[in-house]
Amino acid sequence: MIRTFRPALAAMSLALSLQLELGPARADYMIGFEAFRIEEYAVAVNELRPEAEAGDGGAAVILALIYANAYGRPAPDMATAMRWLELAAKSGDQAATSIAGALLGIRRDALREFESSLAWLNDAASRNDVAAQFVLGWMTANGLGTRRDAAAGLAWTRRAADGGHVDAAYRLASAYLEGTGVPRDEREAAVWFTKAGDRGHAPSQAALALLYAAGRGVAADPAQAAAWARKAADQGFAEGQYFLAGLYANGVGVAKDDAQAFSWFYRAAEQNYGPAQLRVASMFATGTGAPQDFREAYFWLLLASFSSTGQDLARANVLRDQIVPNVTTQEQGVIEGRALAWKPRKP
Secondary structure, three states, rough: OOOOOOOHHHHHHHHHHHHOOOOOOOOHHHHHHHHHHHHHHHHHHHHHHHHHHHHHHHHHHHHHHHHHHHOOOOOHHHHHHHHHHHHHHHOOOHHHHHHHHHHOHHHHHHHHHHHHHHHHHHHHOOOOOOHOOOOOOOHHHHHOOOOHHHEEEEEEEHHHHHHOOOOHHHHHHHHHOOOOOOOHHHHHHHHHHHHHOOOOHHHHHHHHHHHHHHOOOOOOOOHHHHHHHHHHHHHEEEEEEEEOOOOOOOOOOOOOOOOHHHHHHHHHHOHHHHHHHHHHHHHHHHHHOOOOOOHHHHHHHHHHHHHHHHHHOOOOOOOHHHHHOOOOHHHHHHHHHHHHHHHOOOO
16 A cells, blocks of 8 residues: 555654754754753763854854853863854844753853853954954844843944954845844845845855845846856855856746756755755756656655645645655655665765
8 A cells, every 4th residue: 555654754754853953952952951951061062062163153152152261170261162153143033042041941041151251352343353343243232141232233243244254244145135223224134145145155145146046135146146146156165056047947047957947946955945845855856957766766765755844835735745756665664774774965
């Protein structure tokens, strides 16, 4: 009898979520945070370092606190703490919100955890250290270790961007694009995205691809959209790869080429980018840009199902009904095991 998704996949869902998702749901992060809570700092560093290096902002913040406060160490190491805080700031605002709440649950005075870091950052920022200005802007805007002040946070971000910090330029551009803390101004957003993009900042390059494709803040120019998307894609940036794939799939700014579209979707999918995984599953199912292969389609659909939300999840459910009847029960079991063992490819 042909199965749909079996009840046993609920267990696989949990396992996959621990393996594939970034952030606090990851098993290594959970172990590391618990080690920090019970003051087993060497264990915390060992468990959290790989997560922070993979882009987990919460893990990076905890590492920064360990080095700044000399937890389990002979002396503070502010240079290393600063490196982790900058990495955390690059990960976005969600990391600040989640880790602030988590710290309140395990420390009586969570604000004191950041006293050394903030003192060092304020001194460095006043001496025009753009990295310190960028981090201070992120912490101030999100109330991490200090009173939340969006305007003051954005002011520090602007100083860092004026000083050439590309991540600060990207954050400032995003503020203008979204109207966060400043009047919405898509032209100004494009200016700051371009400054960062010209210096090789892949997220800014991907943002410019979107702006040129949609004619937002700049004149619509499909060729420019493709050029910026390729710059981001060539750096291994999954969102840039996905956008470039979409341009090839639709023949926008480039000649329509299903094989090229599949190739770029696949590269993004390998990095656990859910929308790309869904497109790869669909293209394997229909034989578009690649030979038709329902087993491969089922594999990528499984991965997409655990990383997709909203409309993408609804599309996954529709696609499931097209794929599952073409994969035997035995094949499904083998593919599910492969999905459990799968690990994303690093850019």
